[in-house]
Amino acid sequence: MRAVHFGAGKIGRGFIADLLHNTGYEITFVDVNEKLNAEMNQYHNYYLYVIQEDYRRKEIDKVSALSPITQPEEVSKAIVDADLVTTAVIADNFPKIANNLAAGLKARLDAGKERVNVIPCENAFYCGVMLKNELLKTGLLTEEELEKIAGIPSTAVDRMVFAAERDGRDGIDVGNTYELVIEKNQLVDPDAQPIKGAEYTGNLDKYLERKLCVVNGGHTMSAYIARLMGYDIIQDYFKVPENTKLTRDIMLQAGAFIEKKHGFAHEEMADYIDATIGRWSTPGVKDTIERIAKAPIRKLDPEDRMVKSAIECEKYGLANDLILKGIAAAFLYDVEGDEQAAEIKAYVEENGIEKAVTHYTGIESGSHIYEEILNAYNEYKAKKSN
Ligand SMILES: NC(=O)c1ccc[n+]([C@@H]2O[C@H](COP(=O)([O-])OP(=O)(O)OC[C@H]3O[C@@H](n4cnc5c(N)ncnc54)[C@H](O)[C@@H]3O)[C@@H](O)[C@H]2O)c1
């Protein structure tokens, strides 16, 4: 079996390809990183290192790589011949992979081949729908044609993965626990399980909201707050018990709406939160605030991890004060090299924070959640300038 995977980064090589390899696929990566592509084409393998098992080395073999820039024809051909297509490129990059992917699917349709599963594995609400929209925007396929050639489910994706230079090679350190949940009704065959080790569900919302709002929301808001406290590494922030408590409380606020909406027991949610914080505090692990907090515009979107939680809590009459503080902290995130952070900063300088809150979060002025974000922002800002 052959899989084509877009994005040979940390989740691509460290998680998705691990499961694909366990399932028995030979993997063709498609990535813009020429150095990485060359290494994969030289060795046809790479290594994962399982953190909790004393960095046990695991080989992923039968891999090769293509460049979407210099080898678009080969990418198309690989899609025509593939048994499965997956992505882990960061959802912001969907517009950049859409042409290559749409051209490959169109060629597959023209070749009279069967439908194929295209499974995006990204932190985003309904990444399958986002990818479909980007594919249609290329104009290379109509909606009917896309439906005829591909099943594109959404997913929830969770694993600890870190880039690591080991044994003189580009490897990935991985956690020993993970979750990949796939929306089965959108698969070509809803009863087939094209990736071993994944879960297949008819109720993705439940897992997606828990993963994105509780795990990623908690992680991201902690990172913005930690940055204001002067931390660069999230594990240093977690060393202070009050900080861990704050993160846990933020996650419990998001968890509360998910308990109500999806019927999780409170104990189960609390255990999930504690296990997640425990995983972030694994001895030896160092995760940068810069990685967790990156791309604040994506993370402030009304349909992403922070604002969605604030609004859902509001709907259910649940507390969201800590979430609103986390959102406020995101407006002060300021790290050299983060284009989205720079864009927010410039917008605030030109238009004021009052307009910026509505512009990025969709939260209208006049509501109490708007006022609370503004107040928290002004408090953080005053502290920052003291
Ligand atoms: N890192 C994590 O801990 C983690 C955990 C769960 C989910 N995720 C999600 O997984 C996805 C991937 O994240 P990551 O941490 O692996 O990011 P990453 O930056 O390590 O990897 C992204 C890869 O995509 C490649 N890429 C970018 N533009 C491309 C293009 N036009 N064509 C082909 N390849 C392109 C990059 O070169 C890079 O190798 C994201 O949606 C992220 O939110 C990450």
Ligand SMILES: O=P(O)(O)OC[C@@H](O)[C@@H](O)[C@H](O)[C@H](O)CO
């Ligand atoms: O990947 P992002 O930028 O959407 O979010 C940053 C982190 O919260 C995220 O990568 C987590 O570490 C990961 O999702 C855990 O599974």
